[in-house]
Amino acid sequence: MPNPVVSELVQRSNRLGADPRNTNYAGGNTSAKGTETDPVTGQPVELVWVKGSGGDLGTLTETGLAVLRLDRLRSLVDVYPGVDREDEMVAAFDFCLFGKGGAAPSIDTAMHGLVEAAHVDHLHPDSGIALATAAGGEALTRECFGDRVVWVPWRRPGFQLGLDIAAIKDKNPQAIGCILGGHGITAWGATSAEAEANSLEVIRTAERFLAERGTPEPFGAVVPGFEPLPEAERRRKAAALAPVIRGLASTDKPQVGHFTDSDVVLEFLSREKLQPLAALGTSCPDHFLRTKVRPMVVDLPASAPVEDVVARLRELHEEYRAEYAAYYSRHATPDSPAMRGADPAIVLVPGVGMFSFGANKQTARVAGEFYVNAINVMRGAEAVSTYAPIDESEKFRIEYWALEEAKLQRMPTPEPLATRVALVTGAASGIGKAIAHRLAAEGACVVVADLDPQKAIDAAAEIGGTDVAVGVTADVSDAEAVAAAFREACLAFGGVDLVVNNAGLSISKPLLETTERDWDLQHDVMAKGSFLVSREAARIMIEQGMGGDVVYISSKNSLFAGPNNIAYGATKADQAHQVRLLAAELGPHQIRVNGINPDGVVRGSGIFAGGWGASRAAVYGVKEEELGEFYAQRTLLKREVLPDHVADAVFALTGGDLTRTTGLHVPVDSGVAAAFLR
Known part of the structure; x- marks a missing residue:
């Protein structure tokens, strides 16, 4: 059965941490003291539960608490070697843990264990730190709170600060908390509700004091010319x-x-x-x-x-x-x-x-x-x-x-694409979506760019929150729309390091049935679109000076001459040569340009679902639902190509193992001999 003391502590922590006026993200810590039965002796033992190192109050769960025996923690006072060696006490906390001990104890553990109160909150509210960092802060604290809140001179967090606060509380039984010079606040209570109420009283009283006593223009006058732009x-x-x-x-x-x-x-x-x-x-x-x-x-x-x-x-x-x-x-x-x-x-x-x-x-x-x-x-x-x-x-x-x-x-080893920002076109479905998911799984921040804005947003949301992926609108055939998509990427993540030219469409017709409009549409989206995207990506990458990767999702059709495919095959050949041209031009900027030549990716493909599959099936005289297997059977490996296989190749080219490779086309076609590179 959950310990009610722990449940109250977690709930109090979450309430306090949910309001940014109370404390910053991952800032501060809370604690509660209580008893549990020692499974070895069967006797009750006094414990302190305190938020562990690195956790966040707003999202704290029981697993984020360190659990220590109170008697052993307080016994550390007898072996404390003094402020010059107080860092040694952090390692000593491990010898005070109860059972497996939960999360790693933080540097502030002593404050919570040594203060004689059942519940303690240490927080970093802006209002409290304002008083803590004001010249004459001790006098201002008295003016603001009277004797209900006591000033503690600056001391680096640690065992000695815990002793200081414990001593001040003992000398000031009327006090509900203290302002820590240069740092924040600490408040306490006999119950969880009382500690929370006291913490909020300190914070809100400080807010009112600053608002009522403060000058109206604390940062001085507006400097002409420095006003915000529209x-x-x-x-x-x-x-x-x-x-x-x-x-x-x-x-x-x-x-x-x-x-x-x-x-x-x-x-x-x-x-x-x-x-x-x-x-x-x-x-x-x-x-x-x-x-x-x-x-x-x-x-x-x-x-x-x-x-x-x-x-x-x-x-x-x-x-x-x-x-x-x-x-x-x-x-x-x-x-x-x-x-x-x-x-x-x-x-x-x-x-x-x-x-x-x-x-x-x-x-x-x-x-x-x-x-x-x-x-x-x-x-x-x-x-x-x-x-x-x-x-x-x-x-x-x-x-x-x-x-x-x-x-x-102690931080975990970064993922292979950590710190890299990837923009994938046509990423709301099919191959592009698989690539976006794979790059995010390998640590990249991903910009999901697609012609359909809602699909882009939804696809990004599938990957994760906006700290991981964002969706943007991108008509790759329009230069201003492309520039706007990259501007959104720069505002979201600071720039772009990895771009995948994946957006495309397919028109399968014989030469005599291919219209000028078919030709222009095919080339606008893929040949012109890839050019526009690569041009904008290169401009940003050169400005960053951090190198980069541009990957083209071309096709085995850039090499293979299939029937009824003039517009699509020609534009894929255009993309394939863009890879070679840009690899030669952008190499001095450490920007690598490579291509991937998939065979027909039927399952999960937006292009095939949009009519291309039916057209190609008719060309080859097979049922549309059998097209993927048909493509597989004409390959050397007799295996169907799926979106994830193309995503694997993108990662192989950009994940860090092929740092000296540029201008390469990687076949992902299960072996189509007619499309072998010569």
């Missing part, structure tokens, strides 16, 4: 800048991007305090571990031409990298982990918005969300005082903490 112009400019910024942010290692142009961001970027506040960096450890200590800020007005912004971005990036290296050198010790990378995680462009980066889309999005939290914190602190984050040296101690490094080392 939405359509703003997003077009963002899409143009995104690949350049992503390429710069990926200098040390590839990154996925995210774009934010919310009102909160645009207002901050338009104000006179933008540069000085941004230079101070974020304060809460949860913030700067994801946003780096400070963002890179463009110092040009919103009206600046794209080419001027690009030139300035390159200059600022060099300066940022040099400054970050200097920051590392100032604070690194012989025991510090190696510098992890000097590129920015947050790039701010006035009038346009914020670009954030990470190892995957979720990480990039969350980094942006954390910087929005930081903007809110700076606004609150500036409203009642001045923003005064923790010292740079303290930020370094946390960013390059041995415990943080150990957490990073």
